Amino acid sequence: MTPRELLWELVSTPSVSGGESDAAGVLVDYFEDAGRNAWLDDAGNVRAPGDDGVLLTSHIDTVPGHIDVREERATSETPQGDGETVVRELWGRGSVDATGPLAAMAAASVATGASFAGVVEEETTSSGARHLVEDRTEPDAVVNGEPSGWDAVTLGYRGFLTGTYTVATESAHSSRPDPNAVQHAVAWTERVQSAFDDDDPVFESVTVKPVDFDGGLAEDGRSVTATVETQFRLPPGTTASDVRAAVADCTEVGAVAWSDDSVPPVMVSPRTTVAGALRAGIRDAGGDPAHLRKTGTSDANLYAAAWDCPVATYGPGDSALDHAPDERIDLADFDRGVDVLTTTAQRLCTS
Known part of the structure; x- marks a missing residue:
């Protein structure tokens, strides 16, 4: 099976968080057909051990939302901006986030013998990555698979924390001026958002996002009762404790219950061996490498926190199309991503 065939097969196999088993089976078959040992661990992750000079890992799961899997031709501006070229794109849920990077990593692992892990539930609880760091020894380096564009390396992600505010008031006629629970919840949300408002760039700020009311x-x-589930994104230098303390100052009535699965922010050096190997792979493929900082959160945060080894994130695909109704990946960029990861693994593998 060629890398493109693997990509098509994985994108065609539904793998919403919690329902990754069929896609995991595709990956196990791919490695076994290549003569590699592969299996599912207790969390449902695909494990294909190999040369631990680098662990290539990405997530199997996608967000919900059906997109007909198909290949289309589109026009794109040339890199020089002096015309247009025809590109071939694969449409489908997960083609960018992160089935494209996942398939590219699997192909590079087979080509080089590098260790591989496809993990589950990154889009929800990161249970797969949490199990992985507890269940295996630390590799020498990690490349985490998320869309960065084929010619860029992601070095930073913000952290993540969830809090649920609840409040209750006695029922009363709506003509009375005393605030009810719904008003308290709205006011709480506004106070919390105001507490973190600043003029810093997004990556360097705490973002407050109510996601359920x-x-x-x-x-x-x-x-009368009210509940607000709120997500917080934490920049490097800010801890979950910092956010909890600031929110406590905003909570005059009611209470906040905090999740116990917070994710710390991460910002790694561009001078590590893994970042250098990725840049070399990009140059070998004809690109001019760039460094990115993402405003979201990924499993790379957990790997960097748990393991004392260099970690960087890379993968083909335009991250502007993450979770989008028109999610699609440029197949030529996917091919370049396979080449970049293959070169990277060749540089980092020890055998």
């Missing part, structure tokens, strides 16, 4: 008269009619 529920409120109204309780079933027994005796109280």
Whole structure:
């Protein structure tokens, strides 16, 4: 099976978080057909051990949302901006985030003998990555698979924290001026957002994002309740404790329950061996490498926190299309991504 065939097969196989088993089976078959030992661990991750000079790892799961899997031709400006060229694109959920990087890593692992892991539930709980760092020995280096564009290396991600605010008030006629629970919840949200407002760039700021709101008269009619689930993105230098303390100062009534699966931010040096190997791979493929800082969060945060080895993130695909209804990947860029990862692994593998 060629790398493109593997990509098509994986994109065609639904793998929403919690339902990755069929796609995991595709990966196991791919490695076994190449003569590599591969299996599913207790978390549902695909494990294909090899040369631990570098661990190539990406996530199997995608967000929900069906997109018909198809190949289309499109026009794109030339790099010099002096005309247009025809490109071939593969459409489908996960083609960018992160099935494209996943397939490229699997192909590079087979080509070089590098260790590989395809992990589950990155889009929800990161249970696969959490299990991986507890269950295996530390590799010499990690390349985490997320879309960076084929000619860029991602060095930084913000951290992640979730808090759920709840409040209840006694029921009363709506003509009374005293605030009810819904008003308290709205006011709390505004205070918290104001507490973190600043003029810093997004990557260097705490982002407050309410993602779920529920409120109204309780079933027994005796109280009004409200609940706000809120996600926080943390820049390097800010801890979960910092955010919890700031939110406590904003919480005059009600209470906040914090998740216990926070993810720390990460910002790594561009001078590590893994970043250098990726840049060399990009140059060998004809690119001019760039460095990125992402405003989201990835499993790279967990690997960098758990292991004392160099970590960088790389993968073909335009991250502007992550989770989008028109998610698609340029197949020529995918091919370049395979080449970059193959060169990177060849430089880092020890045998």
